[in-house]
Amino acid sequence: DAGITQSPRHKVTETGTPVTLRCHQTENHRYMYWYRQDPGHGLRLIHYSYGVKDTDKGEVSDGYSVSRSKTEDFLLTLESATSSQTSVYFCAIWREGQETQYFGPGTRLLVL
Amino acid sequence: GIQVEQSPPDLILQEGANSTLRCNFSDSVNNLQWFHQNPWGQLINLFYIPSGTKQNGRLSATTVATERYSLLYISSSQTTDSGVYFCALDTGRRALTFGSGTRLQVQP
Numbered sequence: 001d002a003g004i005t006q007s008p009r010h011k012v013t014e015t016g017t018p019v020t021l022r023c024h025q026t027e028n029h030r031y032m033y034w035y036r037q038d039p040g041h042g043l044r045l046i047h048y049s050y051g052v053k054d055t056d057k058g059e060v061s062d063g064y065s066v067s068r069s070k071t072e073d074f075l076l077t078l079e080s081a082t083s084s085q086t087s088v089y090f091c092a093i094w095r096e097g098q099e100t101q102y103f104g105p106g107t108r109l110l111v112l
Numbered sequence: 113g114i115q116v117e118q119s120p121p122d123l124i125l126q127e128g129a130n131s132t133l134r135c136n137f138s139d140s141v142n143n144l145q146w147f148h149q150n151p152w153g154q155l156i157n158l159f160y161i162p163s164g165t166k167q168n169g170r171l172s173a174t175t176v177a178t179e180r181y182s183l184l185y186i187s188s189s190q191t192t193d194s195g196v197y198f199c200a201l202d203t204g205r206r207a208l209t210f211g212s213g214t215r216l217q218v219q220p
Binding site for chain 2: 031033035040041042043044045048050056058059088090094098099100101102103105106
């Protein structure tokens with residue numbers, strides 16, 4: 001258990017509405033990540049952060065923004081949700097020293 | 113970007129059987145990890161193995177970085193081994209690129 005929580009765990013929303021997903025960690029790790037998982041694609045990186053206010057894009061960043069104003073929280077925002085953003089979203093941290101990544105429980109998002 | 117291919121995509125085993133899952137990748141890597149996603153969706157880190165061989169109980173993994181592949185061995189499989197197995201690679205940014213996974217079903 002890497003002390004990672006995600007909220008909400010499930011969400012149903014309508015096309016065009018803004019959505020914010022929250023990732024919270026308790027172990028003070030510097031690196032945090034957002035991935036999405038879709039059938040047939042494995043996990044794909046959306047955005048990641050390497051420190052407070054330091055973020056970078058992943059391979060599927062279009063339509064998403066992130067913010068990290070404090071070490072423990074990494075927020076993912078869908079400014080105007082679309083049906084193609086229906087997915088399971090996973091947050092992760094990088095445990096330095098072990099050089100391994102640990103995942104939160106996931107958020108299942110349905111955009112109608 | 114780096115390409116990650118896993119095989120086979122699907123595998124059905126009887127309990128007690130052994131299996132080998134393969135991960136091929138297209139570029140040199142700093143970091144290779146194997147994950148298990150259980151039927152409830154939880155992702156669990158199995159191995160950090162950029163090169164060499166590691167063992168953990170009935171599971172072991174080998175990475176031959178010069179030939180750009182990694183293997184995950186599962187011996188004496190159990191129904192609790194069911195799920196999807198992913199390999200994932202980092203080329204230096206501490207951000208992983210995942211393969212599309214091998215879905216394993218172990219039948220009693």
